[in-house]
Amino acid sequence: MLKNIIQNFPKQLDFEPVIENAGSFQKRDKFIVCGMGGSNLAAGIIKSWKPKSDIIIHRDYGLPAQAGLPEMEEAQSKNYLVVASSYSGNTEETISSFEEALARGLPLVAITAGGKLLELAQKNNVPYINFPSINNNPRFAIGYSIRATLKAMGEESMLNDMSGLAESLSPDDYKTKGKELAEKLQNKMPLIYSSGTNAGLARYWKISFNETAKLPAFYNFVPELNHNEMAGFSGKLKHEFAFMFLNDPDDDLRIQKRMSATKKIFEDRGFTVLNIDLAGTSPWHKSFAGIITALWTSHLLAEHYGVNPEDVSMIEDFKKSL
Numbered sequence: 001m002l003k004n005i006i007q008n009f010p011k012q013l014d015f016e017p018v019i020e021n022a023g024s025f026q027k028r029d030k031f032i033v034c035g036m037g038g039s040n041l042a043a044g045i046i047k048s049w050k051p052k053s054d055i056i057i058h059r060d061y062g063l064p065a066q067a068g069l070p071e072m073e074e075a076q077s078k079n080y081l082v083v084a085s086s087y088s089g090n091t092e093e094t095i096s097s098f099e100e101a102l103a104r105g106l107p108l109v110a111i112t113a114g115g116k117l118l119e120l121a122q123k124n125n126v127p128y129i130n131f132p133s134i135n136n137n138p139r140f141a142i143g144y145s146i147r148a149t150l151k152a153m154g155e156e157s158m159l160n161d162m163s164g165l166a167e168s169l170s171p172d173d174y175k176t177k178g179k180e181l182a183e184k185l186q187n188k189m190p191l192i193y194s195s196g197t198n199a200g201l202a203r204y205w206k207i208s209f210n211e212t213a214k215l216p217a218f219y220n221f222v223p224e225l226n227h228n229e230m231a232g233f234s235g236k237l238k239h240e241f242a243f244m245f246l247n248d249p250d251d252d253l254r255i256q257k258r259m260s261a262t263k264k265i266f267e268d269r270g271f272t273v274l275n276i277d278l279a280g281t282s283p284w285h286k287s288f289a290g291i292i293t294a295l296w297t298s299h300l301l302a303e304h305y306g307v308n309p310e311d312v313s314m315i316e317d318f319k320k321s322l
Contacts, residue, residue, distance in 0.1 A: 002212070002302075002309045005140050006171050006295045012143025013166040013288070017129045017151035017159075019109065025127040026107035027154050028081035030054040032064060034097035035085035038138030038207055042085070042149040044200025045142075045291075049158070049283045051197055056080070061096045063104075081107045083152050085145070087138035089115020092322075102126065111148045113141075135310050139207055142291060162284045169285065171292050177276075178296025184274055185242050185297070186304055192219040193262070194246035195255045198278070201287055202246055205294045212298035212309040222258045230262060233271065242272040246290065249279075 019025055033043035036059055043057050058064050063082070084098040089112040098117060101108045102124060110121040113133040121128035129151055131144040138145065150159050190209050194202040202219040209217035220229050233241070243266050245259055263273050276293060280286035302309040 001135070002140070002295075002299050005134060006292065006299065009143060009171055009288075009292055009295070010166045010169045012141065013147070013162055013169070015131065015144050015147050017131060017144075017148045019127050019129055019151060021121070021125050021127045024125055025109065026081065028079065028107055029154075030080045031083055031153060032056045032058055032080045033083045033085060033149065034058045034063070035083075035094050036091050038142070038211070039085050039087040039091060039094065039145070041139065041142055041200065041204050041207065042145040043083075044203055045146060045287055046149060046153070046155075046200075048197050048200050048287065053153075058097065059093075061093045062100050063097055063106075078106060081109060081152070083109055083111060083149065084117060085111040085149065086115065086117045087113050087133070087141065087145070089113065089117035089119075091117075095120070098126075109152045111145070111152060137211070137310060137312070139204070139211060140295075142204065143288070158284075161282065165285055165288060168281070169288055169292070171296075174289060174293045175296050177293050179300055181244075181274060181276070181293075181297045182300035182304060184272065185301060188242040188272060189240055190215065190217040190242050190244055192217065192244045192246065193225060193259070194219070194221050195248060195251040195259075196221045196224070197251060198246050198248055201278075201290050204291055205244070205246075205297075208294045208298040209301070211312055211315075212295075213301035213305065214307045215301065215305075222255050222262065226258055226262060230265070233266065233269070242274055244274045244276060247275055247277045248286070250283075250286075 033055060040059055043055055047053060047055050056064055082101040084094050086094040095117060098120060108126050110117050110126060110128040112118050113131055129148045131148050134141045192202045192205045199221045206217045206219040209215045245263060267273050278286045278290050280289050299309055
């Protein structure tokens with residue numbers, strides 16, 4: 001089933017999101033995107049396309065002031081559009097964000113495939129975007145989620161530019177790379193490293209390994225990791241880790257130099273270092289090629305370990321225990 005999802009992925013880029021209850025929609029150029037896990041991957045990837053965009057990514061209950069971010073004056077907070085994103089529509093943290101924004105009268109839009117969030121938006125005449133569901137796994141629907149988030153942000157030109165990728169992006173072109181990576185990652189823990197610009201994409205790789213291949217995986221970005229994390233590998237641990245570098249020719253040359261130096265240090269110490277070269281005809285093409293490669297890699301690793309790539313029962317069991 002996942003193989004079919006990957007091969008049909010470009011069709012998501014033809015999705016035409018519609019803002020329902022649009023009469024009360026308040027367009028803004030500043031955003032607080034609230035969501036958890038795979039439901040809040042889109043904003044980070046969009047921020048890599050528009051690094052100067054004013055996007056606060058919130059992964060907690062309520063709104064940022066409650067989560068320890070600097071408190072906003074009420075007048076200032078009204079300059080932001082709160083985007084409540086929950087694929088299932090039942091994520092309690094995101095629902096709490098929605099309800100607080102509603103109570104405070106802040107500009108608000110919901111993005112969901114259904115559930116309680118959709119019901120709340122409809123009941124309270126809040127603008128919302130409803131998009132298709134794929135097996136209740138938001139990471140598989142990242143194309144839908146990105147397009148829905150761009151619509152909420154009013155990025156019509158980016159939506160239009162992206163549409164042509166449905167024809168030009170072929171998932172089979174990335175299967176060989178995914179297979180190569182999966183073979184080299186067997187019995188290793190992936191550590192995904194990128195520039196700060198591509199941190200959203202690195203996070204996507206991490207979540208794919210966690211949920212699809214059932215592997216612990218972690219991500220970080222240059223230059224921050226050069227000031228702390230890399231020192232953690234100067235001890236006796238050698239072969240349990242695989243360092244995966246997302247190489248982007250458009251990154252700052254200083255970042256590229258740091259990444260090359262970091263790779264050499266790890267290689268000299270006997271660690272596995274893997275390269276994922278980000279390439280494409282546009283920033284969108286480059287990012288989606290990386291996403292599809294991540295899907296193939298995690299899918300093939302799931303096959304190797306004999307695990308169900310669509311099973312997230314541990315997460316569901318945890319939710320039931322609350």
